[in-house]
Amino acid sequence: MNRTTLSLIAGATALAAVTGFAALSTPDTSGDSTAKAAAQLPVERTSLLCPEPSSSDLAETSYTAFTPVTKGAGGSGKAELAAANGQSADGSTAGKSGKSGKKNTGAPVVRPKEPGKPVTGTAEGAETPGLIGTATGRFAPGWTVQETTQVAAGTGRGLLGTNCTAPDSEFWFPGAGTADGRTDYVHLTNPDDSAAVVDIELYGKDGALKSTLGEGITVQPHSSEPILLSTLTDETDTDVTVHVTVRSGRVAAAVQALDDKLGGDWLAASADPAGSLVLPGIPKDATDVRLVAFTPGDSDADLKLRLASPTGQITPAGNETLHVKAGMTAAVDLGDVTRGEAGSLLLTPSDTSVPVVAALRVVRGKGDKRETAFIPATAPVGTRATVAGNRSKGTTLALTAPARTTQVKVTASAGSGGGTPVTKTYTIKAGTTQNVDAPVPSGLKGTYALTVEPVSAGPVYAARTLEAAGEGLPAFTIQTLPDDRGAVAVPEAEQDLSVLQK
Template identity: 75%
Template sequence: MKRTTLSLIAGTAALAAVTGFATMNAPADTGADTARAAAQLPVERTSLLCPAPSNSDLAETDYTSFTPVTKGTGSDGKAELTAADGQSPDDAEGGEAKSDSEKGSRSDAKSADTPSLKPKEPGTPVADDTSGAETPALAGIATGRFAPGWTVQQTTQVAAGAGRGLLGTACGLPDTEFWFPGASTAASRTDYVHLTNPDDSAAVVDVELYGKDGALKTTVGDGITVKPHASEPLLLSTLTEADEKDLTVHVNVRSGRVAATVQALDDELGGDWLPATTDPATRLVLPGIPTDATDVRLVAFAPGDSDADLKVRLASPSGLITPAGHETVHVKAGTTTAVDLGDLTRGEAGSLVLTPSEGSVPVVAAVRVLRGKSGKQETAFIPATAPVDTRATAAGNGAKGTVLSLAAPGSSAKVRVTASAGSEGGTAATKEYSIKGGATENVTVPVPGGLKGTYALTVEHLSGGAVYASRTLERTYEGVPAFTVQTLPDDRGTVAVPEADQDLSVLQK
């Protein structure tokens, strides 16, 4: 089942308890069609899961929690994150009796390693930080007015060692299927797939790996059990003996649900989180390749039984162009294909657009991006993502080093960007932008007045064609251009709820 479908079912079910879907008064028989258009109502519950940020003692991790203001919500609700340590939130609050020593031990651990993120109002972010290798994976639930569009940004700085640099991710939604083109079991890479279970029952997961010649034989990839309210990081090199530079990881959940993401760490090239791509599709957009990218590597996978032939184009500030020498890519069915595109953007904003050149075969894809020169390079990943249908948000922005990239690969479009108040003070700011059809623009983002702390950027689609977005955070450590890129798919903060009247005549049939 697709992610969007699951989210809509969950959102609709949550709203059903509140709205009832039907009035209790039988309508007058006017002879007219009483069907009404579906109403867009705010979701009332959102779950997010954050992977354990690092196993390095040098790690410094910042967290930011934010919910944009949404019309139609009530006055109650909350958003809270707790450690995904195998204990349910109810037990953590005192469900099962524990000795004083156990309580004291748990309390000390939580205060030292788990961030405290409890927002007071939508529209204002809250931030906290942790350090070292002991920060756990987190599981969070937002309800009521904090649920629509809730996002949590996790950004980690690692000063040295494998994966040194800046690693960032938006905490993910639980689901039943994930695709990760761009992973690796090469000797220079240490890649983990993190599986986090938010529910009260165990989840059973299969992890499949696909290389250049097809499916790889795995040792323990099938039937992996993830305990309730727990997180399991799996080192990919322990699942197979194959040394593969480019892999596609497929996470398929047999029972239950999990959140999944891949942490890719390189001995020389830094590292970052590799989020899941969109579901397999015939048209893919990978937005926001940095202007100073020194190397762009496209990794694609065709999960079906048919080969895929893809047309490769770059949405630049002036429109769609075809990279010389890389006009098309052939992806053999069931195999992972990688293509080096070099310094694709050449100093300009750019987004990769993949469309079928022949046939119509669904694929998944991501790019690995390098910045910097030899010896001082850093890595980030950009997966194919969904458009901003209504609204999307990126939290954890600072006064400097934030780049917002907007792409309209089809028709021209108009968007509104709002910079929230700061986590420690400041007033929100808003600006509107028009994006030319076929183009990508790195826009000058609004900054909150009197900013203190971090802030969130919310993108709203106002009119025109589809808009794809990403946010890049940039910092420099000892000459290394550290960076991380997060795509901005729609936050699905509202759900369509059809209005209906009770028809008692059905009881007479």
């Protein structure tokens, strides 16, 4: 066998290893050359990164990991979530012996035993490190991890939650701030064996904020780095868009937005810039909603604002449109826009479509008993989406069908401590948002996961609100549910020996 043949076989083998399921088949002797659609097959490996949860000594953090049962997934594999920086889950650093006073270095916070059943872990205090998680085989498709932190007092007190995210090369965060009373961090987590180099740009109402300290930030291998936004610029602005780009390597990024008076939460990245955006799941008792938008291109954007309510689309009074100047962050107060009903904000072009990113800052409560959460523009549920860490009380699932009436199947998993899965199907009318009576596992013990799957045509958007009691404070957090990317398109490959003759 000559070297050319060996190279071709090696290349085909490498392709199969990367895709996980690429197949080589002999040419069809019938002569039929009709192209076949790529197969949707379960992914074999998933990485998720969780930021450092809090700098407060009063913080109490829980992690919930879950993989939905996926048809066609491999029969083996594993998943675990461990400290990113050589610390144990409780934040103590191990000595040379590999042991800390409480836990082994890098001991997993969670290690699921089987798909379909969530598993939990906890941590306390300010020294809890960022976490790096990997799932392989049958644990990889749709693997999700929820990080939820309750802080009793101080800046950012309340409930903070985030879906741990996959590494990427670019992130947009409209809705951050550098004004007095705000303490916002961008958290960067590097899962790889080599350092990542990252640039951070900040844009306010008048354009780019002056900063040279955001260029060429090095994030060491297997580490998580929180960076205080106010250290990157001397300029203050109430509404700031953060742009994270990776020069080399890859990171996961999230913004922790903390307010002296309004509590705080995690601000997840907005969906990729697009002409039309959906921001689902505004709580019906929201007392103040603020829209923040940014267009990264050279053209201004003019947007129409519509609220998808339980009865259809309506125009927020006095806020029919929003003009977003190129390279500048725009913001508008929508007040108590939902007026006691479920709602989602729909942004569409008034005329020419110009890509934008956007997020909502949502406030519940009044006076000194107010709390904040964020809703970034998000991608649709797609094939399937999952959110973990749900409780028997204080969980609200919002479903939005902006274009056409759609049926949606929602499955409540088994509980982390016991319980039987339950499935319900809902019909969401076109142009509406519904806060559905989400199923709860029968005999529930512990927390559980909700998996959302559209069963008819039409895009569906979803968000989960999680509430916690806290001395009169309406503590809450909101997570959107984009597609879980549990499947990958794998084209059918065929042998073509004619290339050996060229």
